[in-house]
Amino acid sequence: MRVDHFDFELPTDRIALRPARPRDSARMLVVDGRSPVVDRSVRDxxxxxxxxxxxxxNDTRVIPAQLEGRRGQARLGVTLHKRLDLRRWQAFVRNGRRLRAGETIAFGNDVAVLAEERHPDGSWTLAFAGDEPVELLLERAGTMPLPPYIAARRTPDEADRTDYQTMFASRDGAVAAPTAALHFTPELLASLEAAGIARELLTLHVGAGTFLPVKADDTNDHVMHAEWGRIDAATAERLNKARQDGGRLICVGTTSLRLLESACDEAGTIQPFEGDTAIFITPGYRFRGVDGLMTNFHLPRSTLFMLVSALMGLERMQAAYAHAIASDYRFYSYGDASLLIP
Structure with a gap:
């Protein structure tokens, strides 16, 4: 499909720069395939x-993956994207056109990486020097990797270290938050449990590729970046049983949805999964394991707006987004939520 089918005008003042407080006070637009859209709250x-x-x-935990450093006199920005092993990461390097393999980027006085290899997409393999665990080095030298549409308008600060982390975050490795889950609080979970609604956890380490613009004119020409995910056998078994018993599987965030669909076989059975996925979901995709999605509002022309359009229909989502814009919903990572039930 043509990428411009997924374009729309969004006023800049609709972009949320801070989350709702408390988290579950955010608004929620309910889009049911059989009914008009309904304005509600996440608490509903x-x-x-x-x-x-x-x-x-998704129980992934965001690491301080944004780094500012120097190669000689040149200032470079590094955003870690995907872990390769204990000391090596694939990363995007800002102002790195003159960077060469074998050169070192220094972050302060005691953190440095060696540029090993440049990839066709412009990213680099970077190896952290020394023996100290990379996690400790990042805590000293890194900052939270806020999405570019927020970072361009304000500087990340100490509040983002907690604001940009979900209450489920327990497994280090993401460089972007599974933002739909930012809306949840212990009080909301207690209400859900009292209503007989269960919850399950899986892991997808979200990469910086989630923010990359789609530069192709046709969706067939866009290449997704791979991300690592895992669903263990016990979780897969419980999810399959819940569905067999008549329950619906509602993913909280597009990251959970993409991993669940990656783990599903043709019959709609969720299999244990561990490894990389680069699944790209566009209209025409046949969903196998997902019955609904809670997600935030996404960028025009983005792979995530394409995903929700695949789930609900492009015209339905264009109308829903037009309603959200007219009704002053807050967009993107720190913004409001939508509940999509096809």
């Missing part, structure tokens, strides 16, 4: 679902 989620449904969360 228990009544918007039904007993037996399962919410599926």
């Amino acid at each position: 989620l228990p009544s918007a679902l039904r007993a037996g449904d399962v919410l599926i969360f």
